[in-house]
Amino acid sequence: MRTEQTSLGSTSPTRRSSPVSNAYTVLLEQPISLYAASVLRIGYGLLYLAFLLREFPHRREIWGPDSPWTPALATQLFDQTGWFSILTLSDSPLYFEGCYALAVATCALFMLGWRTRAMSLVFAIVVASFHARAIFMTDGGDNLMLLMALYLCLTACGRRWSLDARRNRLQRSTIGRASRLTRLGSSDRWCNLIATRRLLVTVLHNCGMFVIAAQVCILYGSAGLYKVQGGLWANGTALHYVMNLDLFQPWPALSHMVDSQQMLVAVVSYMTVLVQVAFPFVLFGRLKYVFVTILLGMHLGIAILLGLPLFSGAMIVADAVFLPDRFYQFLARACGRIPLRRYAGGSAATSSSGCRG
């Protein structure tokens, strides 16, 4: 989360750094972790798209007017809880198919970062609607995706690796928009408005990223602390019971093989609790890379062993919020496909188009 420190330092080398002014600078002057925000956008857009497409054969059973959780029951529950869903506005099967198509298109466009701010709002409405309509079929992964869809509306999650970023880049290089805006922006008031807007967007983004990070910490902290209270986690046999639940056993032979390694089961049970409880406390040092790697391994294990790829995916994407921009830039360079360094630098320099007075 506190990743832009270095780049901020390079823009104001002479600034004295007290913790308060540092925090203030990080909060107000530059949107933090733009790459992580984009990774969250791509990740959750992709996951919800995969969810919708995977359930295509079951879509009517889950969200449709013929679901066992009938529209009447859903509306009755909304009256009690205050939820809202676009899906209960009409019982027509055609309307439902329209909503489903809208949801698929929204997820795809959100993932690609097309008109991201608007799409993030539509995405949140879509996810909330589909979540609420099938509230008794959701699990922790769905819950996390809903929360993240809501929080991502606050963030500038379309600044990197998106169609928006690409369009901005192309516009700049072809028309020379910056110079045009300089002329337009000669008045002080115009500059003030632009600066105000930028400031508010930045603060909102930073608040959003803070809330996302805090939410993930609360998630791991409480998941760990609740496990501490359990006798089966204490004696290291919890995973044995988890792996013997028939509905979470897509590969019975594999589950039995792992289950037969009692030492392994005990070690992993203990490690699960320790890592979850400790996670919020290691985020401010290098140790977080070790923890994120362990969690990645655990979630991959859950995805395959327990047949919960969506849940695991949601957790893995959530962990990505803690990786700094320089990590993603390194990753992008290592992949060697796109010269991201140039994009990042270019957009930072020109997004502040011509309000120089």
Add this chain to the structure above:
Amino acid sequence: MREALSSERDGRSRLLESMDSVDAWKPGRGTAESAIGDPTPAKDEPDPASDTPPERSGTGFLLEAVTGSAVVLFLAASLLHVLLVFLHVAPPNVVSQRYSSQINAWIFPLFEQSWRLFAPDPESVTRQILARTMHTSPDGTQQVTDWFDLTAVDESDVEHNFFPSHTTQNMLRRAWTSYLESHGSDDQSNSERALMIQKYLRNIAVDRVAEHRDSTFEAIQLQLITRPIAAPGAARSVDGTAPVPPIETRYLPWWGAGPDEN
């Protein structure tokens, strides 16, 4: 690019300084003061520490007041949100009990969450749900079918599936746990919510039986078999003898299966 960035920052810090004088927000002063040591800002900036308001047009002043308030609002809202989510997730305590109405008003329904994933203890039983149906023929005789194993269908769908559907992993399982939470052992639906869950569970069973069996029926009954998962070898040797909890079988009452039965 270096220049562009620093001048961008100047524009902002100018705005911030004047904003700071509007709402006298403490962390803001920190930046304004530290900016004095920064040689880049223009010299004609108003002294942020002085009490005289900066010379600005009415709209500019208004804009800055609104901006400053918005920034404070965003920050306060984020911190408050995180605090309320924490209190919602944490075990009931003095604080969360005292402010439960405020916490619930903010959290529900959008931010509701529970992270007791396999906690405090994972389930140590497996549940098998079966259904049978009754058909009354026109002459008044009643025919009851064999038990149809609903859980087995789910399990066979999960097996060798990289991406099992929510309909197999969550639908029946969660409907049943919700039923258990809302009903006593007498299977009476004593609340509106309980009645809704009962209808939901019945609808699932009716749909599944109708999908797999080509018969008409007017009533449906569910049977639940709860089997304990055997303790692992290590736990058994510690105890000396493995306790063998009994297999429980529970029969639910017959429910009408028509679409308008309530």
